[in-house]
Amino acid sequence: TQLLEQSPQFLSIQEGENLTVYCNSSSVFSSLQWYRQEPGEGPVLLVTVVTGGEVKKLKRLTFQFGDARKDSSLHITAAQTGDTGLYLCAGKSNYGQNFVFGPGTRLSVLP
Amino acid sequence: ETGVTQTPRHLVMGMTNKKSLKCEQHLGHNAMYWYKQSAKKPLELMFVYNFKEQTENNSVPSRFSPECPNSSHLFLHLHTLQPEDSALYLCASSQVEAGGFAEAFFGQGTRLTVV
Numbered sequence: 001t002q003l004l005e006q007s008p009q010f011l012s013i014q015e016g017e018n019l020t021v022y023c024n025s026s027s028v029f030s031s032l033q034w035y036r037q038e039p040g041e042g043p044v045l046l047v048t049v050v051t052g053g054e055v056k057k058l059k060r061l062t063f064q065f066g067d068a069r070k071d072s073s074l075h076i077t078a079a080q081t082g083d084t085g086l087y088l089c090a091g092k093s094n095y096g097q098n099f100v101f102g103p104g105t106r107l108s109v110l111p
Numbered sequence: 112e113t114g115v116t117q118t119p120r121h122l123v124m125g126m127t128n129k130k131s132l133k134c135e136q137h138l139g140h141n142a143m144y145w146y147k148q149s150a151k152k153p154l155e156l157m158f159v160y161n162f163k164e165q166t167e168n169n170s171v172p173s174r175f176s177p178e179c180p181n182s183s184h185l186f187l188h189l190h191t192l193q194p195e196d197s198a199l200y201l202c203a204s205s206q207v208e209a210g211g212f213a214e215a216f217f218g219q220g221t222r223l224t225v226v
Contacts, residue, residue: 033214042115042201042217043154088154092213098144098167099205099215103153 003027004091004102012108016078021105023089024071030092032072033099034063037086079109114138117202117218124192125226132187132221134202143185144215145177146201154201160185161207192225199223 005024013019023032031050035043047056049065049072056063062075076083086106090099115136124130136143145157159167160179174196176188185202199220205213 031213035217040199040220040222042117042203042220043215045214045216048214090215098156098159099213101154 004089004100006087006089006102006105008105009103010106010108012110013079014110015081018075018077019079019107020073020075021087021107022071022073023102025091025100026070027091028069030069032065032069032092033090034072034074035088035090037088037104038084043086043088079107081109081111083107084109115202115204115216115218117200117221119221120219121222121224123224123226124189126192126194128192129188129190131189132200132202132223134185134187134218136183136185136202136204136216138204138206138216140204140206140216141182142205142207142213143179143182144203144205145185145187146203148199148201148220150198158187189223192223194225197224 007022031048033048034046036046037043047058047063049063052067052069054065060077064073084107086104088104089102092099118133142161144159147155147157156169157171158177163179163182174191178186199222201220202218203215205215207213
């Protein structure tokens with residue numbers, strides 16, 4: 001069974017601060033996605049990474065896929081209150097059809 | 112607008128009621144999924160359909176019954192639910208291709224409360 005772990009579980013920071021959240025597994029994934037979910041809504045896809053070592057930037061968000069394709073990080077620069085939400089990573093292996101989701105990091109950005 | 116629409120957004124039902132959740136995807140995808148999200152628990156995969164065929168049933172109780180009449184529509188029929196079934200039910204779709212990567216696109220979910 002492939003498992004994804006995310007850390008930290010909860011994070012509360014002030015607006016303007018930087019932060020990094022992590023997604024780790026002992027399994028190799030062919031691709032990995034990051035989602036943000038707001039209360040009462042479905043997860044919204046932020047990015048997909050597919051190549052080991054890949055770095056993608058989405059405005060103030062920087063995503064990195066580990067060289068061995070077992071882990072990923074999300075770095076947010078100068079966090080804003082609108083970044084508040086549950087950040088989920090999900091991976092898909094080369095063999096399985098389904099996505100494995102991590103438990104998420106719940107981020108609160110305070111004004 | 113994510114291309115995946117779920118109705119209703121909110122549902123309150125008694126334990127003896129029968130209701131159905133509906134999901135429609137406008138993305139031309141070949142796979143659809145039902146997930147359950149309870150408070151403080153990770154997303155739990157319930158059912159998977161590929162090309163309208165159910166390929167996975169993750170030990171879900173029989174009081175949940177999925178139906179996929181075509182590749183664009185997915186239903187979850189509910190009957191004699193328990194209060195612990197109260198949760199956010201999320202539908203997702205993806206395009207599954209051999210050798211390719213896939214991304215899941217989610218609907219906004221149905222917030223179900225069983226009383």
